[in-house]
Amino acid sequence: MEKIECDVLIIGGGPAGAVSAVTAKMNYPDKEILVIREYKEQLVPCAIPYIFGNTLGSTQKDLGSCGQAKEMGISTLIDKITDIAIKDKIAFSANKAIHFDKLIFATGSQPFVHESLQHALALNGVFTVSKHKNLIDKAKDYITDKEDIVIVGTGFIGIEMAMELANSDKNITIIGGSNHILKGAFDTEVAIEAEKILIESKVTFISNDRVCEIIDKNGDNIVNSVKLKSGKIIDTQVVILATGYKPNTQLAKKIGLHLGTYGGIWVDEYMRTCNHDIFAVGDCSSRRTFITKTASKVMLASTSSAEGRTAGSSLYGIKYIKGFSGTIAIFSTMIGDTAFSSAGVTQEEAIKSGMDIVVGTFSGMNRHPATIPDAQKQFVKLIATKHGGQIIGGQIIGGKETGEMINIIGLMIETKQTIYHVMSMQVSTQPMLTAAPTNYPIVMAAIMANKNIS
Numbered sequence: 001m002e003k004i005e006c007d008v009l010i011i012g013g014g015p016a017g018a019v020s021a022v023t024a025k026m027n028y029p030d031k032e033i034l035v036i037r038e039y040k041e042q043l044v045p046c047a048i049p050y051i052f053g054n055t056l057g058s059t060q061k062d063l064g065s066c067g068q069a070k071e072m073g074i075s076t077l078i079d080k081i082t083d084i085a086i087k088d089k090i091a092f093s094a095n096k097a098i099h100f101d102k103l104i105f106a107t108g109s110q111p112f113v114h115e116s117l118q119h120a121l122a123l124n125g126v127f128t129v130s131k132h133k134n135l136i137d138k139a140k141d142y143i144t145d146k147e148d149i150v151i152v153g154t155g156f157i158g159i160e161m162a163m164e165l166a167n168s169d170k171n172i173t174i175i176g177g178s179n180h181i182l183k184g185a186f187d188t189e190v191a192i193e194a195e196k197i198l199i200e201s202k203v204t205f206i207s208n209d210r211v212c213e214i215i216d217k218n219g220d221n222i223v224n225s226v227k228l229k230s231g232k233i234i235d236t237q238v239v240i241l242a243t244g245y246k247p248n249t250q251l252a253k254k255i256g257l258h259l260g261t262y263g264g265i266w267v268d269e270y271m272r273t274c275n276h277d278i279f280a281v282g283d284c285s286s287r288r289t290f291i292t293k294t295a296s297k298v299m300l301a302s303t304s305s306a307e308g309r310t311a312g313s314s315l316y317g318i319k320y321i322k323g324f325s326g327t328i329a330i331f332s333t334m335i336g337d338t339a340f341s342s343a344g345v346t347q348e349e350a351i352k353s354g355m356d357i358v359v360g361t362f363s364g365m366n367r368h369p370a371t372i373p374d375a376q377k378q379f380v381k382l383i384a385t386k387h388g389g390q391i392i393g394g395q396i397i398g399g400k401e402t403g404e405m406i407n408i409i410g411l412m413i414e415t416k417q418t419i420y421h422v423m424s425m426q427v428s429t430q431p432m433l434t435a436a437p438t439n440y441p442i443v444m445a446a447i448m449a450n451k452n453i454s
């Protein structure tokens with residue numbers, strides 16, 4: 001068995017592992033950092049839906065690079081860790097024993113499929129949205145000449161898959177168990193706007209129903225239809241299960257690390273497990289929400305990267321006092337030409353959690369005057385505490401600028417800004433780039449929230 005020595009071993013080369021490695025090297029330049037990941041070619045997971053249509057068109061156009069890792073002196077090994085001797089600080093692959101001082105789990109997540117549908121994964125034409133290149137290549141090849149596709153799950157991954165495939169002239173039916181798409185991230189009035197675009201794009205949307213059976217009626221191992229809880233049968237050539245992800249924690253379980261509510265590795269605010277030489281970051285770690293501090297199922301590259309930065313700078317003692325205080329679930333998605341972004345709690349979630357809140361909304365245009373070519377409508381919603389006006393959530397509909405505007409709201413949430421800070425906030429505006437200074441939507445939404453308090 002080959003022996004390897006390093007100071008910091010990181011298992012996993014996804015966003016969480018990569019950011020942990022770079023941050024660790026920047027903070028501890030003299031330490032030997034080794035990243036181990038299973039596959040040579042690593043997809044950029046967030047762009048996987050765009051492989052299926054014409055936007056990217058192939059996995060070759062969605063390969064992640066190791067960024068500055070090599071130039072910074074970070075080593076990478078393609079292998080799989082199968083066991084760890086915690087006391088001796090040795091991780092084992094099939095033919096290597098790797099001695100480490102600090103260990104970071106960044107083993108990510110894998111598609112979750114309800115047990116009632118797992119048997120169907122063996123059928124030709126049934127796929128999950130995996131992060132592995134070979135599996136995505138296989139799914140893409142299979143789908144290319146098929147016309148009828150059922151997508152199960154109306155989260156942002158299901159919706160992005162539906163829109164990309166609909167743009168390639170496929171007949172798409174998307175089925176979700178709740179009233180509206182993008183549940184949890186958006187309030188009903190925002191989700192309805194997203195649904196309108198879905199339907200205009202000729203995607204058939206079935207709400208409040210569940211796929212209870214995936215059928216191979218000819219017994220030839222090829223899927224033909226799905227049966228819904230309502231009794232409806234939908235004929236299809238392909239079924240894509242976009243029904244969520246589960247933390248990849250087999251190895252962590254094997255070595256006895258504590259797990260959290262939804263099965264992720266338990267960590268404190270500095271991403272330390274119960275053993276302070278072992279950290280966990282990204283989708284494999286256990287998460288809680290920033291505002292309500294309840295266990296969270298959120299799995300995002302944005303959250304994973306922030307966790308990687310915290311772990312990478314806390315390996316040999318707490319360097320920066322601010323740890324990771326929970327996910328603000330910040331993300332954006334594009335549906336047609338319209339962007340939808342969200343951060344923090346929704347109004348519906350806040351009310352459910354018993355919070356005393358106030359809401360401010362504003363609809364305007366993203367350019368000024370509205371006659372500027374390509375100007376688009378923009379809608380901003382802010383959710384704040386009624387007492388003190390602390391901003392705890394935001395949602396935006398608009399053009400591509402939405403993806404950056406939500407980051408401003410995200411920082412407001414994380415740094416506990418109030419609507420009163422925002423009401424007199426100075427903003428850079430320019431006709432071709434932004435909304436008008438007189439009607440800047442984030443500022444106006446704060447003003448409306450204040451009006452609604454009194």
Ligand SMILES: Cc1cc2nc3c(=O)[nH]c(=O)nc-3n(C[C@H](O)[C@H](O)[C@H](O)COP(=O)(O)OP(=O)(O)OC[C@H]3O[C@@H](n4cnc5c(N)ncnc54)[C@H](O)[C@@H]3O)c2cc1C
Pocket residue numbers: 011012013014015016017018036037038039042045046047048049079080081082106107108109110129130131157248251281282283284299300301302303304331332
């Ligand atoms: C289709 C899709 C679209 C998405 N879009 C967005 C988006 O727009 N915005 C956003 O913020 N998030 C998005 N996400 C979520 C985001 O991709 C994940 O949150 C992110 O990938 C998590 O990063 P990670 O590093 O924790 O895990 P992963 O990306 O899952 O990486 C895990 C790594 O661990 C390695 N590994 C696991 N076990 C072992 C082992 N035993 N030995 C060695 N290596 C091992 C794997 O090979 C891999 O390198 C999307 C996800 C998908 C699937």
